[in-house]
Amino acid sequence: GAVVSQHPSWVICKSGTSVKIECRSLDFQATTMFWYRQFPKQSLMLMATSNEGSKATYEQGVEKDKFLINHASLTLSTLTVTSAHPEDSSFYICSAREPTGQYEQYFGPGTRLTVT
Amino acid sequence: AQSVTQPDIHITVSEGASLELRCNYSYGATPYLFWYVQSPGQGLQLLLKYFSGDTLVQGIKGFEAEFKRSQSSFNLRKPSVHWSDAAEYFCAVGGNKLVFGAGTILRVKS
Secondary structure: OOOEEEEOOEEEEOOOOOEEEEEEEOOOOOOEEEEEEEOOOOOEEEEEEEEOOOOOEEOOOOOOOOEEEEEEEOOEEEEEEOOOOHHHOEEEEEEEEOOOOOOOEEEOOOEEEEEO | OOEEEOOOOEEEEEOOOOEEEOOEEEOOOOOOEEEEEEOOOOOEEEEEEEOOOOOEEEOHHHOEEEEEHHHOEEEEEEOOOOHHHOEEEEEEEEOOOEEEOOOEEEEEEO
């Protein structure tokens, strides 16, 4: 149980284009999902918290207009990186929390984004 | 402010040897504590968690961790390491949001 998938697993895009990453909870309904960014050999940095049916809450320093998050259903959240630049290249990981759980988060396998 | 310190960036142990990964935290209330493992290029897998009760918690893959409030620690242990345990391990603290430590890379030598 508690499986989270991400798609795509890796993506290469040109500078100035936008790319969408999907995060799905496969066997549970996730009222809350989280998006993280991980730089090489570093820890996870929380970008935003996404609640189904409401606007995402962004962490300080994260540009909400650049990283658009939509949590349209209880099993799907999307992160769109708009007008991507090489500095946006990173490993993006989503997680989801079960509504009946005790704060543990279940993580997707991550998406490697490379902007050329 | 919440913070997590994993003082060891790298640890190398021999296969079959015991393992202890250190984690110290700073948290304003009763902490919820977690250990996750990440294999290269993968997401994080929950190994174990502590919310309350018995301070020694058992997790998957033969791991356990002990919560010591007086030391603000939540160290991860395994009595006998297998080569497949080589990965990066993250300690995390929090409730609604998780704060992660910097991670400890475990290498297992045969």
